[in-house]
Amino acid sequence: MTRVLVCDDETQILRALRVILRDAGFEVITAQTAQEALDAAALQAPDAAILDLILPDGNGIEVCRSIREWSQIPILVLSAVGEEEEKVRALDAGADDYVTKPFGPGELVARLNAALRRAGRAEEPSISVDGLEIDLAGHRVVREGEEVHLTPKEFDLLRVLARNRGRLMTHRALLGEVWGHAYEEDTHTLRVHIANLRRKVEADPQAPRYIRTDPGVGYRFAS
């Protein structure tokens, strides 16, 4: 059974989440503080973690960072409107995705399952998504049977997005992986390359099917 660590300082939210996640087939362990979450993550080996951003003794960002030092389990953060900055920082600190409060249980379970699927994926030589074939080894991209010519940077960007498909990649994370850490603030460059990439791979760049925007946070490749 998949074991999920849930950390939130609100007892009642924790109770509701425990019931819902159990019903969805997960084994649930709970924590109410950052320290409890870190202890539980170390001792009870969860397969995934759901963390509230604001905790009495710290915040979800620090917990993310600590877990990431030794574990690659999928991490979802619970954020609220008005916590955009913290949300982006949590994603940069290694969280895989976020869910905005108040959320429906269906959405949370779907995001959790998507994150778990992604984590279970092996390294793949090529990716095929809904009519788009990306040959990672051969550096070739084919859309609806036609080869698409990408510049090396465009290909790198597409590869990073596609290998993390379904996962929200922050501007910072994309810039760091494709251009290097010195360019992490250069969101304009990223925006230009995303626009070029969309023109080449999307049927309708105005209504992108593959590369979705999460305003103010980053991009997500459809899974």
Added chain:
Amino acid sequence: MVHKRSPLIGLLAAFLSVAVITGAIYGLREVVPVVSTGVVYMLAVLLVSSRWGLAMGLLTAVMGAAAWNFFHIPPTGRFTIAEGENWVALAVFLIAAVAISGLAGAARARAEEAETRRREADLTAEMARLLLGGADLEESLRAAGRRVATTFDLPSVSIELSWTDSDQRRRALPLLVEGSRAGTVMVPRDTDPIVLEALQDRVLPALETLVAAARKRDELETQVIETKALRRSNVVKTAVLRSVSHDLRSPLTAITTAAGGLSSETLSAEARAELTSVIALESTRLSRLVDNLLDLSKLQAGAVEPHADWCSVEELVRSAVESLPTPPGGFDVQIDQGLPLLRADAAQLERAIANVLDNAARYSGDESVTVRARAAPKQLLLRIGDRGPGIAREELDRIFEPFHSPGDGSGTGLGLAIARGFLEANGGLIRAESLPGQGTTIVLTLPVPAEQPAEAHAQAAK
């Protein structure tokens, strides 16, 4: 400021010095020719003219010439001169004496002028210090007025920021700032014209500049204070928004999540009951929060009107305890017997007490919340203590401010502010005592009316 040296004393000094020198020359005549002794009178001329001015110097010169002639130049005892060379000596003496008088008198006048200017400069510097350094302009102006009076030897000088007209005793000198009349300097009506001129030519312009600068400074200070207040109110507003949105969102999230979960068909009856209880608990919490917000806005708008009636603290505490969920450690209530009755709005006091209890329960962990009530002279003390982490000294007063919460997201930040509001509306007081690490005690002080209702008191005593 100009110390007039009395002419009478000058005259006396002239006479005395001439007399002394005349006497001394009797001795000198033994060793020097008479013609040479006249120069000694120059001492008298120099002394008098340097202190009493040119006119008195000239007078001394004439007196000296006459005395020299009468007592020493042959033939003595008469104002006649026998030898021609003595005439020449007397004439030379007179011319030299006049010249010395003139020089000494001019030097004296210059020294006096310099002294006057120095005093005026001191006055201006002092006024600048008073007006620009002082906190309150009116107060500084009063001090500056006293300083002007001292400098010019006037019985009283007042500087006012209003328009005042001359009256029988005082003359009004207008104070102009940036072309318009900004105030009045009142001096005694019989002020010496020379002093008046000095005031108008030199003191008033300086005063006008200083008042203008002081007013500008006050204006800027007000602006700074307003800007700071505005910034602070913005900070408070942001804190309020954050706090309210967090406090509203937490129960809403729990309710939405639990309600969403209820739609699952695979849910066991037990799980369903748990979700339902989450919804019920969080709805109560939400409704309490809304009540608190309404209470607070009423309190802040001053719209709380206590309906005072007799009530007993024991009943208030009991119903406050009953209105709250029981904390893990429970409430440990000990109320002294025969406590006097209070005259207050029972509903409001109950809410105040409940809020304090609720707050204590939140920090008490598994320990019990203690409630103690006892009588003190003219008042009743209710102490509510928890065994929580305690509060730092500098935070003790701030915990009663609205939306102040310890930052761990656990408190609404409203309960204690409302408790204080209701308590104060009913004539009571609230304060916090705490030793960090050893818990916090909130002390409620309630006024006890001197006259207790006979029947009710008898009932309470039963």
